[in-house]
Amino acid sequence: MHGASPVEQTAPVHPSPTEKPLIDRHPDSSGVRRILFLAGFLFVFAATLALFGHVYGAIALLGIFGLLAMVGVAAVFGLALGLLQFGFRRAEQGIAKAFLDDLPTGTLVTDRKGRVVYANRAYGERTGAHSAGEVRTLERLLSREPEASEAIYRLANLSRENLVGQEEFRLTRELGSRTADASPRWYRASVRPLGTDKGTLQVWQIADITREREEQESFFRDLQHAIDYLDHAPAGFFAADEAGRLGYINATLADWLRIDLASFKPYAHSIFDYMREEDAALLRRSKRVADENDISSVDLDLVTATGQRLPVRLLRNFAPAGERMKGVTRTLVLNRVGTGEQEQALRAAEVRFTRFFNSSPMAIAALDANGRVARANGAFGRLFGENAAIGAQPITDCVREENREAIRQALAAASRGQADIPSVDAELPTEPMRSARLYVSANADMQDGTSEVAILYGVDITQQRTLEDQFAKSQKMQAIGNLAGGIAHDFNNVLTIITASVDFLLLNHRSGDPSFQDLLLIKQSANRAASLVRQLLAYSRRQTMRPKMLNLTDVIADMHLLLKRISGDLVKLERHHARDLWPVMADIGQFEQVVTNLVQNARDAMSTQGTVTISTRNVSEAEAAAFAYSELISGEYVLMEVADTGSGMPADVAERIFEPFFTTKEIGKGTGLGLSMVYGIVKQSGGFIFVESKPGEGTVFRIFLPRHIPAEVAAPRVEQAGTQAANAKMDLSGTASILLVEDEDNVRAGNVRALKMRGYEVHEASSGIEALDVMEELDGKVDLVVSDVVMPEMDGPTLLREMRKVRPDLKFIFVSGYAEDAFAKNLPEGEKFGFLPKPFSLRDLAVAVKDALEE
Numbered sequence: 001m002h003g004a005s006p007v008e009q010t011a012p013v014h015p016s017p018t019e020k021p022l023i024d025r026h027p028d029s030s031g032v033r034r035i036l037f038l039a040g041f042l043f044v045f046a047a048t049l050a051l052f053g054h055v056y057g058a059i060a061l062l063g064i065f066g067l068l069a070m071v072g073v074a075a076v077f078g079l080a081l082g083l084l085q086f087g088f089r090r091a092e093q094g095i096a097k098a099f100l101d102d103l104p105t106g107t108l109v110t111d112r113k114g115r116v117v118y119a120n121r122a123y124g125e126r127t128g129a130h131s132a133g134e135v136r137t138l139e140r141l142l143s144r145e146p147e148a149s150e151a152i153y154r155l156a157n158l159s160r161e162n163l164v165g166q167e168e169f170r171l172t173r174e175l176g177s178r179t180a181d182a183s184p185r186w187y188r189a190s191v192r193p194l195g196t197d198k199g200t201l202q203v204w205q206i207a208d209i210t211r212e213r214e215e216q217e218s219f220f221r222d223l224q225h226a227i228d229y230l231d232h233a234p235a236g237f238f239a240a241d242e243a244g245r246l247g248y249i250n251a252t253l254a255d256w257l258r259i260d261l262a263s264f265k266p267y268a269h270s271i272f273d274y275m276r277e278e279d280a281a282l283l284r285r286s287k288r289v290a291d292e293n294d295i296s297s298v299d300l301d302l303v304t305a306t307g308q309r310l311p312v313r314l315l316r317n318f319a320p321a322g323e324r325m326k327g328v329t330r331t332l333v334l335n336r337v338g339t340g341e342q343e344q345a346l347r348a349a350e351v352r353f354t355r356f357f358n359s360s361p362m363a364i365a366a367l368d369a370n371g372r373v374a375r376a377n378g379a380f381g382r383l384f385g386e387n388a389a390i391g392a393q394p395i396t397d398c399v400r401e402e403n404r405e406a407i408r409q410a411l412a413a414a415s416r417g418q419a420d421i422p423s424v425d426a427e428l429p430t431e432p433m434r435s436a437r438l439y440v441s442a443n444a445d446m447q448d449g450t451s452e453v454a455i456l457y458g459v460d461i462t463q464q465r466t467l468e469d470q471f472a473k474s475q476k477m478q479a480i481g482n483l484a485g486g487i488a489h490d491f492n493n494v495l496t497i498i499t500a501s502v503d504f505l506l507l508n509h510r511s512g513d514p515s516f517q518d519l520l521l522i523k524q525s526a527n528r529a530a531s532l533v534r535q536l537l538a539y540s541r542r543q544t545m546r547p548k549m550l551n552l553t554d555v556i557a558d559m560h561l562l563l564k565r566i567s568g569d570l571v572k573l574e575r576h577h578a579r580d581l582w583p584v585m586a587d588i589g590q591f592e593q594v595v596t597n598l599v600q601n602a603r604d605a606m607s608t609q610g611t612v613t614i615s616t617r618n619v620s621e622a623e624a625a626a627f628a629y630s631e632l633i634s635g636e637y638v639l640m641e642v643a644d645t646g647s648g649m650p651a652d653v654a655e656r657i658f659e660p661f662f663t664t665k666e667i668g669k670g671t672g673l674g675l676s677m678v679y680g681i682v683k684q685s686g687g688f689i690f691v692e693s694k695p696g697e698g699t700v701f702r703i704f705l706p707r708h709i710p711a712e713v714a715a716p717r718v719e720q721a722g723t724q725a726a727n728a729k730m731d732l733s734g735t736a737s738i739l740l741v742e743d744e745d746n747v748r749a750g751n752v753r754a755l756k757m758r759g760y761e762v763h764e765a766s767s768g769i770e771a772l773d774v775m776e777e778l779d780g781k782v783d784l785v786v787s788d789v790v791m792p793e794m795d796g797p798t799l800l801r802e803m804r805k806v807r808p809d810l811k812f813i814f815v816s817g818y819a820e821d822a823f824a825k826n827l828p829e830g831e832k833f834g835f836l837p838k839p840f841s842l843r844d845l846a847v848a849v850k851d852a853l854e855e
Helices: 030-051 057-081 095-102 121-127 138-142 149-160 210-231 251-257 277-285 341-359 378-388 401-415 462-508 516-539 552-558 560-567 588-604 621-626 651-655 674-684 723-729 745-757 768-777 796-806 820-824 842-854
Strands: 106-110 116-119 165-171 185-196 199-208 236-240 246-249 296-303 309-318 329-335 363-368 373-376 424-428 434-442 452-460 548-550 571-577 584-586 610-619 637-644 688-694 698-706 737-741 761-765 784-788 811-816 834-837
Touching: 106 121, 121 199, 138 149, 149 165, 149 185, 149 199, 185 210, 236 251, 251 329, 277 296, 277 378, 363 378, 373 378, 378 452, 401 424, 401 434, 401 452, 434 462, 462 516, 462 745, 462 842, 548 552, 548 588, 552 560, 552 571, 552 588, 552 610, 552 637, 560 571, 560 588, 571 588, 584 588, 584 698, 588 610, 588 637, 588 674, 588 698, 651 688, 674 688, 737 745, 737 768, 745 761, 745 842, 761 768, 768 784, 768 796, 784 796, 784 842, 796 811, 811 842, 834 842
Parallel strands: 571 610, 737 761, 737 784, 784 811, 811 834
Antiparallel strands: 106 116, 106 199, 165 185, 185 199, 236 246, 236 329, 296 309, 309 329, 363 373, 363 452, 424 434, 434 452, 548 584, 610 637, 637 698, 688 698
């Protein structure tokens, strides 16, 4: 780096005699013991001779004393002259000893009392000691130095506890120097215990680190200059991790983005925080290139902290794989706002195109001859996800298998320069799966040598496809419903004729008659057929319903015993109900049929043992949206779930489960109308029903009924007891004038006959037009009109409006196989009329007429 200090050159080291240390004393008591032992032996030997009276004993004793005296005098002179050292010996010259003597770091060894045991020559040089007598411990040398006293005090405390420590301090002069104007010096002192067989010693070391500190300061100065150069460069720069979090940003880019560097915290913010969603998607997709050493270029807009857009070009590369910070991006940011007039106009056009390209809601990408993406905008990344990253796999690998050949043909046509290439509808294997309509066009600039041979435009048609599927399904269900309703209407007329005919025959046959049982069987079969017709009407949502405010928990609780019998002994029935359930509006009888059918289907789905669970709870508007059912309208609902642990069903079966006459049961075990009736009742109640099932995992039916908020609590209507018994005994005869309008001849003939038998004067008409003519002939003298609803030329509601013009108070009864609500909406608001649903018996007709006349 520029401005760094030169590296200190050291001369080669040649083997030379080791310098002697200033002090090298090692306690040795073995010599003293040997001298004392020898003296004691001689003394005992001489004393023994003297005690036993030996002739030479006294002479030997005197000789020994003289010898010892001479040795003692010689030792005294030897100690005085330094020729002998009492109690210490010179250590053996080993490799470790030689290393310690030549160590450039000043080293001092003291015993547990603080006495100097060893000091090498470097220690003397660092502390200014030229002889052994001048050697002082660091504690004595530095305890009075204000700059080093605290550091030495801490080290001394560590040494007493046999711990290791190190301190650095600065002195205004060189240690041991007495010159006042010497340059300041930096030192590093340390202490550590040294265990020996004679006890624990303390090793003190001191080193001059002035040169090291100067090099560090020079390095930091150069580093600060480099950072300053980078901060104030004419281009922006930032470093970020794989998630885009900013680890560093220079002052230039911070100024462009209006970021306060004083409050900037590394990795607290992301570079995507300063981009629009489209540009962020574009940058994420371009975060990897084929070679990590390559530089990728991206043109986009940054958004400043004040909300302004800044057009920039990002030049990015990634940390090499061997570095510890792998995945970190280093990005150079170039401001694309030009300075010169011509350059500014060119840059402005380029910026406008880039903004159009990146901001387009349509996915746009440039493809090479192999179908790989060379450039793409943010919408392309959102549509295709990470599967179509720049330079990654071909675009054909990003769609379903069945769509790949069509895209290959489109790319081949673009490579030939063909115009008007047909669009391709493709399914994208994303999560969730999406649909796209792809347009491929040839690149007009191929002659310039570019590798981009085609431009691909993609439009997300997922929602459109979903709506089309929903519409097709709705149309299909509506068509089936219309068909079922039409069949039910015509079938009701047939059943009405059968029922009326059987009633006439039963009037002439008593219970003892042989034909009586056959007639009863015909009537029972007709009633059973009428039940099937009602199921068809339920599916087509044309049956008569009497909705009232219900609490589903109470309804299901009242049905518990019935449901228990339906589920059987082998199936476990569980109920889970939430508290404070919201009320709903539904026909209680129809809703009970819904629950019964669902439980029965759940039971049939389990071959042996299993569990059927019925649960109810409130669903808020946000929670309803979280279910992600596209048909479910936003709002608050009461949810009822019927779940089983049965065999489940595949998706193709689940799609048709609500169609009439579709069943997976064996022949003779189901009509295929049960779930169709459930679907119709739920829909007619304003609710929604969905099914989720997987083979082997069971099935869940979810019914959403809208929450009902009553405007005011109406007093419950108390029906009079014994009404049915009273109807059974009431007089059904009369003499009123009745106009009967019915386009089906056999039905009309049976009804006319039944009413005439009761004493009524009956006039008949086969259509609405004919009924008006009859009314005019009778001069309006009719007490009651009984009319079918669906008739050619003029329907029942139109006939009512025409007759009301002449007779506003005319009483009217509508007869229909459809629900009352199906035609009531075509009448004026508040219009009063009676209603008789088909099929009906002769008695039902008589009761309805009697009630209407007496009302």
